[in-house]
Amino acid sequence: MDKTEKGTPAASKKPAQVSSGQTVPALSVVPVSSALTVSGQGAHARNPGTALKPEWFDAIEVNLSATERRAATLGGRRTVKKEYQAAWLVKAVQCIDLTTLAGDDTPGRVHRLALKARRPIREDIVAALGLADTPPTVGAVCVYPTMVGPAVKALAGSGIPVASVATGFPAGLTPLPQRLAEIRYAVDQGAGEIDIVINRAQVLTQDWNGLYDEIRAMREACGEAHLKAILATGDLKTLRNVYKASMVAMMAGSDFIKTSTGKEDVNATLPVSLTMLRALRDYGEFTGEAVGFKPAGGLRTAKDALAWLALMKEELGRPWLEPNLFRIGASSMLADIERQLEHFVTGRYSALTHHALA
Numbered sequence: 001m002d003k004t005e006k007g008t009p010a011a012s013k014k015p016a017q018v019s020s021g022q023t024v025p026a027l028s029v030v031p032v033s034s035a036l037t038v039s040g041q042g043a044h045a046r047n048p049g050t051a052l053k054p055e056w057f058d059a060i061e062v063n064l065s066a067t068e069r070r071a072a073t074l075g076g077r078r079t080v081k082k083e084y085q086a087a088w089l090v091k092a093v094q095c096i097d098l099t100t101l102a103g104d105d106t107p108g109r110v111h112r113l114a115l116k117a118r119r120p121i122r123e124d125i126v127a128a129l130g131l132a133d134t135p136p137t138v139g140a141v142c143v144y145p146t147m148v149g150p151a152v153k154a155l156a157g158s159g160i161p162v163a164s165v166a167t168g169f170p171a172g173l174t175p176l177p178q179r180l181a182e183i184r185y186a187v188d189q190g191a192g193e194i195d196i197v198i199n200r201a202q203v204l205t206q207d208w209n210g211l212y213d214e215i216r217a218m219r220e221a222c223g224e225a226h227l228k229a230i231l232a233t234g235d236l237k238t239l240r241n242v243y244k245a246s247m248v249a250m251m252a253g254s255d256f257i258k259t260s261t262g263k264e265d266v267n268a269t270l271p272v273s274l275t276m277l278r279a280l281r282d283y284g285e286f287t288g289e290a291v292g293f294k295p296a297g298g299l300r301t302a303k304d305a306l307a308w309l310a311l312m313k314e315e316l317g318r319p320w321l322e323p324n325l326f327r328i329g330a331s332s333m334l335a336d337i338e339r340q341l342e343h344f345v346t347g348r349y350s351a352l353t354h355h356a357l358a
């Protein structure tokens with residue numbers, strides 16, 4: 001199953017220059033199944049969805065111990081070193097949905113987060129990496145609906161989209177009309193991406209028609225905004241449910257499937273992510289559509305970022321290492337990544353407190 005070459009990633013043909021004479025190679029290009037429709041970075045291909053087809057997932061079985069064994073190969077063995085690690089970490093930054101979802105969020109906090117989103121890596125580190133001409137930015141800024149306006153204002157001209165959680169985040173248990181109205185409000189405020197939460201009861205009672213119809217209605221309420229469906233996998237009890245909910249969300253037209261809100265007891269894990277990616281791959285084989293993936297919740301370290309990047313590359317290939325198909329939802333991972341990059345360019349570790357929070 002695991003065919004990735006030793007010491008991934010392979011060097012690309014055009015490495016970016018680093019001032020010290022080292023290079024930060026771009027990630028290797030590994031072709032994904034040529035059957036899939038894959039858009040380029042920054043392009044906005046939508047997943048149109050399909051009719052509900054329970055026959056695609058009804059008989060699914062997930063082997064828990066095999067899933068856990070496979071997931072366990074990702075954290076330790078696959079170490080990526082030096083300039084390769086730096087390249088992977090820069091890539092992770094470009095895929096982060098920089099998030100604040102706290103009860104005490106203010107326009108001021110969102111403004112500060114937006115400044116960090118524009119320049120997620122300190123200028124001297126960016127210069128030392130040889131990326132001063134094309135400084136990386138994050139994938140999006142993710143906030144509550146009433147913070148979309150301030151976020152849009154603070155990000156004006158940056159090209160960084162604002163993502164809004166909606167539909168009664170995090171529980172999703174308000175009546176459907178209110179949940180749809182919340183989506184429309186966030187879109188009206190300027191959100192380009194909507195992170196909806198599913199109604200977990202519909203999964204737990206196997207009400208696939210109900211789940212499909214609600215997500216379909218949410219997609220319609222999104223209009224042009226992209227829909228990310230948060231499955232809140234920590235609430236779904238079994239990996240079989242995770243697979244089925246992933247399939248229904250994609251059939252209903254989700255552009256991304258996302259693991260967690262960050263508020264469940266258990267958030268993003270590698271076994272759950274692997275299960276979702278297998279569903280995503282199967283959906284791609286059935287329909288030819290490429291759907292994005294967003295692990296979120298509890299991801300804090302550069303090591304987490306590397307493990308998930310390895311998972312994406314091995315399971316889906318190079319196109320799923322770009323922000324149009326991969327995001328990491330995180331409120332406090334960036335500081336550790338910046339610290340690791342600083343170590344790469346200076347040879348020294350600084351305290352986490354030397355890096356802006358986020």
Ligand SMILES: O=C[C@H](O)COP(=O)(O)O
Pocket residue numbers: 099101142260261262263296297298299329330331332
């Ligand atoms: O969608 C993003 C998550 O809510 C972030 O969770 P986190 O605060 O554990 O990073």
